[in-house]
Amino acid sequence: METTEKTKQENKAISRKFWEYFEKGERDKIGNELWATNYKLHFTGKKVLNKEESKENIMKTFNIGFPDLKITVEEQIAEGDLVVDRFTVHGTHKGEFHGIAPTNKNIKFTGIAINRIVENKIAERWTEIDFLGIMTQLGAIPELAQVEGQEMSK
Numbered sequence: 403m404e405t406t407e408k409t410k411q412e413n414k415a416i417s418r419k420f421w422e423y424f425e426k427g428e429r430d431k432i433g434n435e436l437w438a439t440n441y442k443l444h445f446t447g448k449k450v451l452n453k454e455e456s457k458e459n460i461m462k463t464f465n466i467g468f469p470d471l472k473i474t475v476e477e478q479i480a481e482g483d484l485v486v487d488r489f490t491v492h493g494t495h496k497g498e499f500h501g502i503a504p505t506n507k508n509i510k511f512t513g514i515a516i517n518r519i520v521e522n523k524i525a526e527r528w529t530e531i532d533f534l535g536i537m538t539q540l541g542a543i544p545e546l547a548q549v550e551g552q553e554m555s556k
Contacts, residue, residue, distance in 0.1 A: 410480035413519045417485040420517070420524065421473045427465040429457040438523040445529050467499030468509070487515045491531075495540055502540050509539040 405413075416436060423432045433441075433453050443451040445460055464471060471493040479486045490512050495505045513531035517524045537543045 405480075405482050410485075412522070413483070413485045413517075414478050414480050416519055416522060416524065417478065417487055417515075417517050418475060421475055421487070421489065424461060424464075425471050425473050427461075427469070429461045429465070432461070433457055436524050438520060438525040441524060442526045443529065444527065446531055446533060463499065464493075466497040467495060467502075468493030469496055470494050483518050483520060485517045485519060487517070489513055489515065499540070500537075500542075502537075502542055505540055507540060509536060511535045511539075 420432060420436055423429075423436070433456075437453050437456075439453075441453045441456070443456040443460065445451060445456075451459060468491075471491060474490045474492075475487050476490055477486075477488040490510065492508070492510050495502070495507050495509060497504055511532040512535075513529060515530075516528040518526040534543065538545055
């Protein structure tokens with residue numbers, strides 16, 4: 403069945419609403435309004451997470467670590483039941499993030515998310531973000547330029 407232009411625009415709006423709620427830390431709204439009952443998240447090489455695991459393990463981690471998160475959707479592409487978002491995130495590291503104490507550093511990272519939308523709900527999501535960039539900006543990993551300039555030890 404071919405997807406109409408109207409359906410593609412509606413699916414894009416659902417995806418944009420996700421980012422709006424995520425920015426505000428409204429995890430319950432996302433779970434109740436936007437995610438299907440059997441929602442699955444495939445996140446940056448991790449195991450597949452369900453709704454509750456996604457809210458607690460991923461979203462909460464980012465909202466605590468970067469409470470002033472600002473997300474910009476740079477580009478959206480819709481085809482069939484899929485919406486692809488290319489996005490940029492800005493935030494200040496004011497809370498613990500993956501065991502790293504707050505640094506008050508401003509960070510910026512990019513990512514790609516693919517949403518499969520069924521009956522006006524996000525049924526499945528694949529997300530890849532630049533974790534190396536995040537950890538480098540937080541000082542948890544040395545910058546590549548610093549590493550390249552050093553001799554390899556024995």
